[in-house]
Amino acid sequence: MQQIVIPNYAVLELTHVVLDYNGTLAGNGIVSEKTRQTLSRLTERYQVYVITADTFGTVQKELEAFNLEVIILSSSDHTREKAQLIQRLGAAQTAAMGNGNNDRLMLESAVLSIALMGSEGCAGEAMQAADILCSSIRDAMELLIYPKRLVATLRR
Numbered sequence: 001m002q003q004i005v006i007p008n009y010a011v012l013e014l015t016h017v018v019l020d021y022n023g024t025l026a027g028n029g030i031v032s033e034k035t036r037q038t039l040s041r042l043t044e045r046y047q048v049y050v051i052t053a054d055t056f057g058t059v060q061k062e063l064e065a066f067n068l069e070v071i072i073l074s075s076s077d078h079t080r081e082k083a084q085l086i087q088r089l090g091a092a093q094t095a096a097m098g099n100g101n102n103d104r105l106m107l108e109s110a111v112l113s114i115a116l117m118g119s120e121g122c123a124g125e126a127m128q129a130a131d132i133l134c135s136s137i138r139d140a141m142e143l144l145i146y147p148k149r150l151v152a153t154l155r156r
Contacts, residue, residue, distance in 0.1 A: 001013050002014045002046065004147040004151070006150060007151070010111070012095075014112065015047060016049065016090070016093055016094040018049045018097070019049070019137075021051070024137060034138055038137075042141045043068050046144065048067075049070075049071055049085065050063060051071045079101070082103060082106035083106050087109060091110055097140050098126055099123065101123040105129075112131055112132075113131050115127045115130035118135070118136065118137065
């Protein structure tokens, strides 16, 4: 567990990180080398879950080398399914990252949520649900690796 004290905002006690895959962690189903390096460091500190419909059919191969859990969405309501994962893990100990409309409830549920404005863009509902908006997945993951960055952004 990583405890992060953010003055006049919150004391976060994070154990889990849930990442959307396409548009967040991967572009066109592929994880870049720089993102791989940052993801490796993130998995050393947190239990990481990647949740996806696996649109491109690449997630298992792309992430097989990492100490994380891949969850393939199976219901007809991916928005609710993602939020249910946050609840099962414990919303108070979970950070979430995503960029799509189907990430909104997941982002609303997690104690810390980061929306990504990448090459796919970011759905307005995801942005509104997030605590922070980042322009790259590496920047977003590094907020958790270097938590003083979170403090600088969120303190009041």
